[in-house]
Amino acid sequence: MPSYALVTGASSGLGLALAEALARRGRNLLLVARYRDELEPVALEFTQRFGVDVLFRACDLSEPLRLTGFLLELEESEQHIDLLVNCAALSSQGHFLAQDWLREQDLIELNVLALARLCHAVGNSMAVRGGGQILNVASVAAFQPGPWMSSYAASKAYVLHLSEGLREELRQSGVAVCVLCPGPLRTQGTLPRKLRGSRLPLTPEEVALCAVLALERNRALIIPGWRARWLARASRLAPRWLVRKAAAAVNRAYTRP
Template identity: 65%
Template sequence: MTRYALITGASSGIGLAMAEALARRGRSLILVARQRDQLESIAIELTQRFDVEVLFRACDLGEPLRLSGFLLELEEGDRQIDLLVNCAGIGTCGPFLAQDWMTEQDLIEVNILALTRLCHAVGNSMALQGGGQILNVASVAAYSPGPWMSTYHASKAYVLHFSEALRVELKQSGVKVSVLCPGPTRTAFFRTAQLNSEKIEKSGSMMSPEEVALHAVRALDKNRAIIIPGRRNRWRAFLPRLGSRWLNRTIVGMVNKTYCPR
């Protein structure tokens, strides 16, 4: 029976790079994102380049009813998923009280609720079939409170802690859980979150999605619990432990404020 890797947020950024990295290895894929046209062209391209089966499903994970429909399709279908990659994510920037609430709610629905629900549904299927692997995408932002990006940082802290806990719980069932914590990555995230990425670009600390995906795939082979691509990003995750929480949130707030629109 063919086994599939299910990737959310697969139309761009790290999700797309993960799809290409896995297709290069001969993996059959199920790609999920909001943009149907983009998914269709990506599926055709990956199929032609790597001679693998690539299925796709346009689904807005921020809408619980659509996610329920998609999960029902998976449950009733006969396709076995042995790798779940939760890449879909949203970011916002600026004072929390000034944010449009529906945008904040969408962030919570996608970054937290949809990810958790997919882990529950697909994780149960994996446990029944005797094993599988889950990769949840968090961020180095998970290691610090983030004034002016408060909801985003909090959502990624949830993903980090949830994934680590799930790894322990599912070990007996043969399901391996890892969490990817990239730093600044050259994706559409900065544009959609309305962040000014010029300073980060000039510092040379941005990684490409392809670099992050390659690091992630290699770390999955080794069943790493926490995957942090790049030495600078590992320092970003480690340094908050050295100072007080007051100092940590103050510094991160000052940095975030410089990237947010005035």
């Protein structure tokens, strides 16, 4: 039976770059995002450029019923998922109380619940077959509270902790769990407004290459670039009150219109 790498959020930004880096290495792909129109040209292009089999499935992963439907299809399908890349996410910026609640709820559904559910369902199939790999995309925002993007940072802390926990739990079943924690990327997605156009952040392609190489070496925690590594380390060493205040000052400055 053919094996596939399932990549969520594969229609743009880092998910697209990760899918391309995997296709370049000869991996068959199953791409997931909400819109068929965005996925179809990507699947066509990767099939032609890299000679791999590329399937796609439009699914709003923040809708539990749609996710259930997708998981049932996956269970009944012929394709084995030997790599799950959980990259789809929503971000939030600004004062928590000023956010539209339904968007906050979507963020939690997508960044936390859908990711955990995919790990659970696909992780179980992998364990039954005796192996596989899961790459969850968190962020350097996972290492500290994130005032002015509190839900986003909290959701990424969940991803980081879940991934590190599962790595140890699933070790015996042959399922390897890795977590990717990039700093701000040069994309329009979760990049704070003030950093857009700046040459400082890494591109999604640079981060994807780093992630795919680290995945091949089965690295538990992947933090691309020295700036992100420094930030992650500083957040763990500095006193908690200082981390909170510094994060608030930086996030507030960057998220101000």
